[in-house]
Amino acid sequence: MVFPVDPDSPIHIKGIRWDGSVIQLDAKVVNEVGRCPSCQGASDKVHDRYLRRPFDLPWRGRTVRLSLTVRRFRCLNPACERGTFAEDCGPDLPRYARRTLEATNHLLQVARVAGGEVGARIAASEGLKVSPDTLLRLVRLSAPQATPCLRVVGVDDFALHRRQTYGTIILNLETRRPVDVLEGRDAETLANWLREHPGAEVIARDRSGAYAEGARVGAPKAIQVADRFHLVQNASAALDGMLRGRRLNVDEAEAAEAMAPSTTIVEEDGQEMSPPLSPTKRYVAERRAARVARWKRVKELAQAGAGIRQIAREVGISRKTVRRLIDAPLPPRNRVINPRPGGLRSPTLQPFVVYLQDRWQAGCHNVSQLHREIVAQGYAGSRSLLAQAVQPWRPSRLPTKQQQKVKRMTRRSMRWLCLRPPDQLKPGERALLGKLLDGDADLALGYDLLQGFRKVIEERDVATLDDWLGKAKSSHLPTFVALANGVDADRAAVNTALIMKWSNGPTEGHINRLKLIKRQGYGRAKLDLLRARVLAG
Ligand SMILES: [Zn+2]
Missing domain, CATH: 1.10.10 (Arc Repressor Mutant, subunit A)
Incomplete structure (x- = not known):
């Protein structure tokens, strides 16, 4: 039984041997004649034979190795300086390759998904021994050298090493695919890339001055678009800045009553009875x-x-x-061990409050997805903490035992109350928010400004943006005045953000993916490797 490894391959399998650890495939190359790589002359004069032993795809966890007899021919062209040459084994086995093309492609896929260290372990368990360095080399070699010119460019930054070095990711917003990863996030980085890749007509970017400048210098004719998601985040951050360290004029008991029904159990005869104590x-x-x-x-x-x-x-x-x-004038008190605040009030979750809230409003209600995103931003807490925190945002079903528990209203949940879109509030919460804003004119003004800005972005209404900017500037609220001035300074790009459909939404997703890849890199995520893996995805 002799058969080719591939329909068109000159490599034919003659037999299979099992030596106790490796499956050996005895094979030969079936070329009519050899063709000299130097002069292209044909030759049928065999000089000698030798054995090549490349690895192939493993079978059922067992290593598979070809035992391939290759002939060396003598070149018959007297003018050719080459004396002898080895015959061509076809595309399945490039010259000098230690693995068949199929095996190499498989390793490349493993390396792209799992990285070097983990990839090497997976490959070993499959029956392909390979070093992490070799896997990373495969990924590097596979990266596209030249990137195409784009019509609609998305650009965003990411931290390569937290707070030390930054990178820039470039996306084709028409295909929603990343096309390049650059070192640095200054104007020069983007300008150089745009000069090397002419033809950009639209550039979507965040409101950082560097990318605006880079786009202006590198592609002066392109229309710049401020990213809508970043704009909404800026407005939320403005209100959050007001709430930080603010004294909120709300009676806690009243708040607790408004937020949830009481747990007091009323017996049939109308007498109140406190619920039984837990063992603790x-x-x-x-x-x-x-x-x-x-x-x-x-x-x-x-x-x-x-x-x-x-x-x-x-x-x-x-x-x-x-x-x-x-x-002691009074009996000794129990030492109070403060329980770690959970859910919305957890300090672990605090840095991601604004981000989560905006993502939620943008329609992402998937806890796993949100968890991945904030983990990529450095969240160290659990998924269940996040799930618990966003639970109150979901439309309430039948009242559960959990919801009947009295939740004490604290300053932190007040912050959530102010940042959450009003249509997601329950009647009790809405009443409480009303009371809160009635007692604090500045906060009420800031609250109206945030909701107004969200509406401008949501309805893509350029005309009302002017009204909003006027209100914000005359509000004398420092965070909103700063936001209005920033929007004014970048007015053309903000206007196009309202008019054009292009937004950096897809960029955000790729940034999150990039951060995951970076973490998988086990400290080896050098920029060229990161680029290769991001572009391969
Ligand atoms: Zn020759």
Whole structure:
């Protein structure tokens, strides 16, 4: 039985051997004649034969290796300087290759998905031994050298090493594919790229001055578009800046009542009954009762004139504790261990509040997706913490036990109340927000400005943007005045953001993917490698 490894391949398999660890495929090359690579002359004069042993795709976790007999021919052209040459093994086995093309392509896919270290382990488990360095070299070699010229360019920055070096990602917004990854995020970086890739008609970018300048210098004829997602984020950040460190005039008890129904259980005869204590709480209560009793006993003995030494012996505590209890005017309090705030109030989640809120409003309600995105931004908390935090944003179904628990309103949840789109608020929350804003004219003004700006962006209304800018500037709220001035300075690009459909939405997604790849890089994510993997995706 002799058959080719591929229909058109000159490599034919003659037999299969199993040596206990490796599957050996005995094979030969079936060319009529050899063709000299130097002079292209044909030759049928065999000089000698030798063995090539390239790896092929593994089979059922077992390493597969060709045992390929290759002939060396003598060149018959007397004018040719080459004496002998090896015959061509076809596209499946390039000259000097240690693996068949199929095996190399498979390793490349593994390396692109899993990176060097993990990829090497996966490949080894499949039966292909390869070093992490070799995998990374394959990825590097596979990267497109030249990138195409684009009509609609998206550009955004990302941190290569947090707060030290930054990179720039370039996207083709028409195909929504990344086309290049550059080192640096200054104007010069973008300008150079645009000069080398002429033809850009539209450039979507964030509101940073560097990219605006780079686009102006590198592609002066292109229309610049400010990114809508970034614009909304800027407005949310303006209100958030007002809320930070602000005293909120809300009665906590009142707030708790507005936010959730009471847990008080009313018995059938109308008498109120407090809910049964949990085992932990019962234990704490018992311990406290014992401590109070001990304090009373010490006080009584001291009043009766007993000495410290005598009291210590009688009650069975140290003299030091006796002195402390005698000095204490009130029974000792339980040491309060502050529970770590969960959900919306968790400090772990705080840095991502504004981002999450905007993503939620943009329609992303998928916790796993949101989790991936904020992890890529440095969130170190759990997915369940996030799920718990965004739960109140979902439309409420039947009231569950969880929801019936009294949630105490704190300053932090007030912040959420202000940042959440009003149509997502429950009636109780809306009333509470109204009360909050009634008592704070500045906050009410900032709140109106944020909602107004969201509306301008949502409805893509250039005409109302002027009104909004006027209101913001005359508001004397520093964060909103700054936002209005920033928008004014970048007015042309903001206008086109409202008129044109192009936005950096897809760029954000690729930035998140890039960060994931960067993390998978195990510290090896050098820029050329990062670029190769981002572009391969
Ligand atoms: Zn020759």
